[in-house]
Amino acid sequence: MSQGPISLRDKLVETGLSPEIADALDAMPQRRVQLDPRRPFREPGTARDEVIFVSSGLVSKYKTDAGGRRQIVALRFPGEGILPREGQAAYGIQAIVKSEALVGKAADFDPLIEKYPELARYFWRLIQRNESIGYEWLINCGRRDSTARVAHLLAETVTRYGIDPAKEPLANPFTQQQIADITGQTSVNVNRVFADLERQGLIKRTGREIHFMDWNEMLRVASFQPSYLD
Structure with missing residues (x-):
């Protein structure tokens, strides 16, 4: 946990993506952002036309109820990310500890998905993994x-x-x-x-x-x- 920021390219190759496609994704325009755990990085209800890769720290997705009480609904560890979605997202994003993330635009990310079917399959597997984690969390809180x-x-x-x-x-x-x-x-x-x-x-x-x-x-x-x- 004391390691420095994770390389996006190296992590993609480590988890099964071909070097060629990992290089293409790593070359996508992106900015390095420091996330402060004392304040939300993204509030619920804002557009999510971006892809986020956690390079260090620990980041959460959260929702709040009508009374303002917070429930953390997912975590993203170094090497994990948050994909773009159409429209507004119902969840907010906030660091658990001081973190660093690489943030790119969906407009640059989507053409890569269309160009490389292997990349689409790769992220589909990640979506399925996150779904399994969500089910486990539901059991954890409910039973x-x-x-x-x-x-x-x-x-x-x-x-x-x-x-x-x-x-x-x-x-x-x-x-x-x-x-x-x-x-x-x-x-x-x-x-x-x-x-x-x-x-x-x-x-x-x-x-x-x-x-x-x-x-x-x-x-x-x-x-x-x-x-x-x-």
Whole structure:
């Protein structure tokens, strides 16, 4: 997690795109933007005629209800992105931690999709993966108890960051309120869950670092099956 910004071109090749097409996408006009976690990068209801690639940090999609209460509905880790859509988007975009993103225009992105069918298939697979993650989050908020919800989020975060929990801790990127906004709880209850996970001997916290003391039991408590992330 301490690594520098991820190369768009290298990430595309690493995840299965041909070097030729990765070069074409990397050459698309784009600007490098710093995202401040203290304020939204994009508000709900604004146009999404852009493609966003997260090169460092961690970025969220969020929605608010009529009372202004926030629910974080998706996360984008380094190497992941947000595709253009027609019209206004119902979700906002905000960094979880200080982040960097590459932002390009849909007008430059769409011709590449039309030119390279392989690129369209590549992004279609990513859409299907994000759909699977969304279903898992729905189950997490709707059916799992408070402890399992937080444990599942931690397990998913470790997996998506590519951390080996047997060798290194998770530098927790979330505030307790952000975890509450993801798992549909209050921050007070999230604090109780962390204390309970420590009492059970599943984690140990040192500052913002979370050390996993019994990873297999953590996965069992979370009902975590990583296949939905494939």
